[in-house]
Amino acid sequence: xxxxxxxxxxxxxxxxxxxxxxxxxxxxxxxxxxxxxxxxxxxxxxxxxxxxxxxxxxxxxxxxxxxxxxxxxxxxxxxxxxxxxxxxxxxxxx
Amino acid sequence: xxxxxxxxxxxxxxxxxxxxxxxxxxxxxxxxxxxxxxxxxxxxxxxxxxxxxxxxxxxxxxxxxxxxxxxxxxxxxxxxxxxxxxxxxxxxxxxxxxxxxxxxxxxxxxxxxxxxxxxxxxxxxxxxxxxxxxxxxxxxxxxxxxxxxxxxxxxxxxxxxxxxxxxxxxxxxxxxxxxxxxxxxxxxxxxxxxxxxxxxxxxxxxxxxxxxxxxxxxxxxxxxxxxxxxxxxxxxxxxxxxxxxxxxxxxxxxxxxxxxxxxxxxxxxxxxxxxxxxxxxxxxxxxxxxxxxxxxxxxxxxxxxxxxxxxxxxxxxxxxxxxxxxxxxxxxxxxxxxxxxxxxxxxxxxxxxxxxxxxxxxxxxxxxxxxxxxxxxxxxxxxxxxxxxxxxxxxxxxxxxxxxxxxxxxxxxxxxxxxxxxxxxxxxxxxxxxxxxxxxxxxxxxxxxxxxxxxxxxxxxxxxx
Numbered sequence: 335x336x337x338x339x340x341x342x343x344x345x346x347x348x349x350x351x352x353x354x355x356x357x358x359x360x361x362x363x364x365x366x367x368x369x370x371x372x373x374x375x376x377x378x379x380x381x382x383x384x385x386x387x388x389x390x391x392x393x394x395x396x397x398x399x400x401x402x403x404x405x406x407x408x409x410x411x412x413x414x415x416x417x418x419x420x421x422x423x424x425x426x427x428x
Numbered sequence: 429x430x431x432x433x434x435x436x437x438x439x440x441x442x443x444x445x446x447x448x449x450x451x452x453x454x455x456x457x458x459x460x461x462x463x464x465x466x467x468x469x470x471x472x473x474x475x476x477x478x479x480x481x482x483x484x485x486x487x488x489x490x491x492x493x494x495x496x497x498x499x500x501x502x503x504x505x506x507x508x509x510x511x512x513x514x515x516x517x518x519x520x521x522x523x524x525x526x527x528x529x530x531x532x533x534x535x536x537x538x539x540x541x542x543x544x545x546x547x548x549x550x551x552x553x554x555x556x557x558x559x560x561x562x563x564x565x566x567x568x569x570x571x572x573x574x575x576x577x578x579x580x581x582x583x584x585x586x587x588x589x590x591x592x593x594x595x596x597x598x599x600x601x602x603x604x605x606x607x608x609x610x611x612x613x614x615x616x617x618x619x620x621x622x623x624x625x626x627x628x629x630x631x632x633x634x635x636x637x638x639x640x641x642x643x644x645x646x647x648x649x650x651x652x653x654x655x656x657x658x659x660x661x662x663x664x665x666x667x668x669x670x671x672x673x674x675x676x677x678x679x680x681x682x683x684x685x686x687x688x689x690x691x692x693x694x695x696x697x698x699x700x701x702x703x704x705x706x707x708x709x710x711x712x713x714x715x716x717x718x719x720x721x722x723x724x725x726x727x728x729x730x731x732x733x734x735x736x737x738x739x740x741x742x743x744x745x746x747x748x749x750x751x752x753x754x755x756x757x758x759x760x761x762x763x764x765x766x767x768x769x770x771x772x773x774x775x776x777x778x779x780x781x782x783x784x785x786x787x788x789x790x791x792x793x794x795x796x797x798x799x800x801x802x803x804x805x806x807x808x809x810x811x812x813x814x815x816x817x818x819x820x821x822x823x824x825x826x827x828x829x830x831x832x833x834x835x836x837x838x839x840x841x842x843x844x845x846x847x848x849x850x851x852x853x854x855x856x857x858x859x860x861x862x863x864x865x866x867x868x869x870x871x872x873x874x875x876x877x878x879x880x881x882x883x884x885x886x887x888x889x890x891x892x893x
Contacts, residue, residue, distance in 0.1 A: 383563050
C-alpha cells in the first residue's frame with residue numbers, strides 16, 4: 335500500500351539501525367525489534383509504547399541528548415542519536 | 429512577539445478541519461494548530477509525506493475521506509493558516525494561547541477559539557497492563573495505518589465496541605496473527621436494537637464486514653469475556669482472559685491463557701478535555717458521551733464566551749458527528765466575529781442539526797451497548813499501578829482516600845497520582861472510579877481534576893528564548 339521514504343542510519347544505544355524518512359522513532363525501533371524504550375525510576379520496570387498518539391508519555395527516549403522525548407511523536411532524520419532511558423542516568427533509585 | 433488571529437482552531441482532525449472550512453466560507457481567517465506533522469487527526473491519519481502511496485484503493489475509506497477534506501482546505505488557503513507540529517500547552521488571560529511550534533515558543537491571541545482535541549483510548553488497568561507489548565487499540569492502529577509497522581506478531585485484542593473490530597481488520601490486512609478478539613459486552617442486546625442500527629446501514633455493514641474478516645482468518649471472537657492479566661519477564665508473553673457477567677464482573681474459574689507478544693486494548697474512547705478544563709469551561713458528566721465533557725449550547729459554544737468545542741473532545745460521537753459539529757462551531761464562531769448574521773447562521777445550521785440528530789441516535793445505541801460496566805474496575809490488585817507516570821498503585825490511592833482525600837486534586841496532592849508527564853490523562857478516569865467505589869458515590873458526584881499549564885511537558889528553555 336505504501337513505499338517507505340529514503341533509507342538512512344540512525345544510532346540507537348550505540349548501534350546503527352536502518353530507518354526510513356517519514357518514520358517515527360517508535361516505528362524505526364519497533365521495526366528493528368526494539369520495544370523496550372525506558373525503565374521507570376521507582377520500580378525499574380520496562381516501558382514501551384502505550385497510547386501511541388502522544389497522550390501518555392510512556393514511550394520516552396533521549397533524542398540527540400534531549401531527554402524525555404516521545405518516541406511516537408518524534409520523526410527520524412539521518413544520524414539521529416537515540417538512547418533508551420535507564421534509571422541510573424536519570425538519578426533514580428538503583 | 430504575540431501573534432493574533434480571528435479564530436484559533438486547536439486540533440486538525442475531522443472536527444477542526446470542518447470548522448476551519450466552514451468559517452473560511454463565511455470569510456473568517458483562522459489558524460489550525462495540530463501537534464502532528466500532518467493534518468488529519470487520528471481517524472483521518474495520513475501516511476508521512478516521505479512515504480509513497482502505491483495503491484490508493486487499498487488505503488481504505490478513512491484515508492480517502494481525510495485526503496479529500498484536507499485537499500478541500502487548500503481552496504481556502506488565503507484564509508486558513510496551518511500550524512502543524514504545534515503543541516498548545518497553555519492558556520492565559522483572555523484567549524491567549526501558548527504553543528510550542530517546532531521546538532519554539534509561540535504566543536497566539538485569538539478572538540474566538542474552537543477546541544477540537546479529540547479523544548483517546550479509555551485506560552482500563554489490570555495486573556500487567558504496563559508491560560511492553562500491551563498497548564491501546566489506537567496505538568496499534570496509528571502504527572499500522574501511517575507507519576506500516578506491526579507492533580507485534582501474535583496479538584490478542586481485548587475491549588469493547590466496534591473500534592477494536594476495525595483495528596482487528598487493519599492488523600489482519602497488515603499481516604498480523606490474531607489469537608483472539610475478546611469483547612466484554614454480550615451481543616444479545618444488539619438484536620433488540622437492530623431497528624435503530626439499520627438507520628445507518630453503512631456503519632452496520634462495516635461491523636459485519638469486520639466480523640466476516642475475523643471468521644475468514646479463523647480468529648475466535650469471544651463475547652462476554654475480558655482480559656484479566658498480562659505477564660512476561662521484560663515484555664508481554666501471556667494474556668489471561670476470563671468470562672464476565674453482564675456487569676463485566678469476572679466469573680470465577682473461567683480463565684484461559686494465550687501465548688502472545690502483543691495485547692491491544694480498546695475499551696472505547698474518552699474525550700480529551702485538557703484544554704476545556706484549562707480554559708475554565710464548565711463540565712458535565714455523561715456516561716454516554718465518555719465521561720466528563722464540556723458543557724455547550726446548540727451553537728457548540730462552551731460556558732466561556734467565544735470558546736467552542738467540536739468532535740470527540742466534547743463527547744465521543746465518532747467521525748461523522750465530529751464533521752457536523754465542526755461545521756456548527758465554524759458557523760457560529762463566524763457569527764460571533766460578525767461575518768454572518770444570526771439568521772443566516774441559523775439557516776445554515778438547520779440541515780446540519782437534522783443530520784446530527786439522526787447520527788446521535790445511532791451513537792447512543794452503540795454507547796449503551798458497549799459502554800464500560802462497573803465490574804471491570806475490580807481488576808486492579810493492591811500493587812497494580814494506576815498512575816503509570818509517577819508509579820502510584822491502587823493501595824496508595826485507597827490509603828489517600830481513607831485518610832480524607834475526597835477529590836482527584838486532593839488525591840494528586842497526597843500521592844502524586846496525576847502529577848507526572850501525562851498530567852492525569854491516563855489515570856484520571858480510573859481515579860474517579862476508585863474514589864466513587866470507596867466513598868459510595870455515583871459517577872459524576874466528584875471530578876474532574878483541575879488542568880494546569882503546561883498540559884503537556886515543554887522544556888523550560890523555550891520560555892527564555
